[in-house]
Amino acid sequence: MNKSFVSNIKTHLLDRKKIVVIPHLSPDADALGSCLAIYHFFKNNHEVDIISPNEYSEVLKFLPSEDEINRFDLSKDKCVKLINHAEIIFILDFNNLNRVRKLSPYIKESKAIKIMIDHHESPDDFATYAYCVPSMSSTCEMIYNFLSEYDKNLIDKDIAECIYTGIVADTGSFRFPSTSSNTLKIASELIDLGVEIDQIYQNLFNNFQFSRLKLLGKTLENFKKVKDLPVMYSLLSDEDQKTNNYKKGDTEGFVNFGLSIEGILCSVLMVEKKDEGVVKLSFRSKGKISVNDFAEKFFNGGGHIHAAGGISHLSLAETEEKFLKDILTHIKS
Numbered sequence: 151m152n153k154s155f156v157s158n159i160k161t162h163l164l165d166r167k168k169i170v171v172i173p174h175l176s177p178d179a180d181a182l183g184s185c186l187a188i189y190h191f192f193k194n195n196h197e198v199d200i201i202s203p204n205e206y207s208e209v210l211k212f213l214p215s216e217d218e219i220n221r222f223d224l225s226k227d228k229c230v231k232l233i234n235h236a237e238i239i240f241i242l243d244f245n246n247l248n249r250v251r252k253l254s255p256y257i258k259e260s261k262a263i264k265i266m267i268d269h270h271e272s273p274d275d276f277a278t279y280a281y282c283v284p285s286m287s288s289t290c291e292m293i294y295n296f297l298s299e300y301d302k303n304l305i306d307k308d309i310a311e312c313i314y315t316g317i318v319a320d321t322g323s324f325r326f327p328s329t330s331s332n333t334l335k336i337a338s339e340l341i342d343l344g345v346e347i348d349q350i351y352q353n354l355f356n357n358f359q360f361s362r363l364k365l366l367g368k369t370l371e372n373f374k375k376v377k378d379l380p381v382m383y384s385l386l387s388d389e390d391q392k393t394n395n396y397k398k399g400d401t402e403g404f405v406n407f408g409l410s411i412e413g414i415l416c417s418v419l420m421v422e423k424k425d426e427g428v429v430k431l432s433f434r435s436k437g438k439i440s441v442n443d444f445a446e447k448f449f450n451g452g453g454h455i456h457a458a459g460g461i462s463h464l465s466l467a468e469t470e471e472k473f474l475k476d477i478l479t480h481i482k483s
């Protein structure tokens with residue numbers, strides 16, 4: 151990491167500051183782990199508030215001090231006030247204001263110093279200081295680099311747990327190619343700080359409701375293969391979700407099952423979000439097939455080369471039809 155990134159930021163934090171920390175919409179373990187690590191690191195010397203744009207999986211409530219997180223969708227006035235008074239805003243695990251939807255104008259208009267730490271492709275140019283490296287496994291790995299350069303002695307067990315959780319989640323438990331020797335070195339240092347890896351594993355992966363298993367069953371049953379292409383996709387209608395008591399975050403990881411089939415290089419999950427009038431798409435791929443450019447070009451989205459997401463404003467059936475047409479163009483080109 152560029153050392154001047156840390157020394158520049160330090161100059162702004164010599165006296166007590168009002169800091170606001172923001173993850174992307176529907177934050178996942180990497181986004182919330184990053185925010186809470188920053189919260190714990192600075193909370194003794196500064197006023198730190200986390201604002202999540204909306205709800206997130208119940209599974210993540212084990213993260214230390216998760217109950218301190220403010221929700222923009224539940225307490226808008228308080229959150230707007232916090233942003234308006236903020237002197238420093240951390241932008242974590244996203245690099246484009248579309249990723250926070252209704253929070254976007256408040257961040258744009260804020261006069262605060264904006265610090266972006268993120269690992270997605272093509273960052274937008276709105277931050278005062280940016281540490282953006284798409285090859286990094288997770289934003290949490292970058293947070294570790296940042297905090298250890300800032301003052302390694304201040305990284306305690308709570309911070310270590312937040313960071314470890316984000317790294318495990320974003321690397322698929324150290325399986326994805328973005329897992330580097332440095333990722334593993336950091337994990338080892340986090341264990342030395344007291345992280346109980348079995349406990350984190352139980353909290354993250356063995357803490358679901360029975361209905362989520364049924365929803366997975368429905369997703370697997372709905373998988374189809376695209377004719378003549380190494381592509382699988384599945385759909386979850388609003389009805390499928392209601393029947394199986396869908397809760398926020400339940401479909402996390404489902405899309406990966408398509409890639410478990412021999413010869414398949416791309417897997418897609420389309421989830422109908424009837425109350426928002428959209429279909430949320432998740433893309434995963436292997437090898438030469440990239441999905442971030444596909445998501446950006448056809449579904450107003452983006453992400454990483456092998457893991458991306460997007461949105462469709464069409465019905466579920468129309469989205470499926472559009473996807474089948476677009477994927478043909480994308481893979482042939």
Ligand code: 5GP
Pocket residue numbers: 246249431432433450451452453454457458459460461
């Ligand atoms: P997921 O499929 O798990 O929702 O997202 C996979 C990856 O794509 C994540 O890194 C996420 O940040 C990114 N992503 C998901 N949805 C969107 C979206 O609507 N826009 C952009 N730019 N990125 C997305």
Ligand code: MN
Pocket residue numbers: 180181243269288289320
């Ligand atoms: Mn991430």
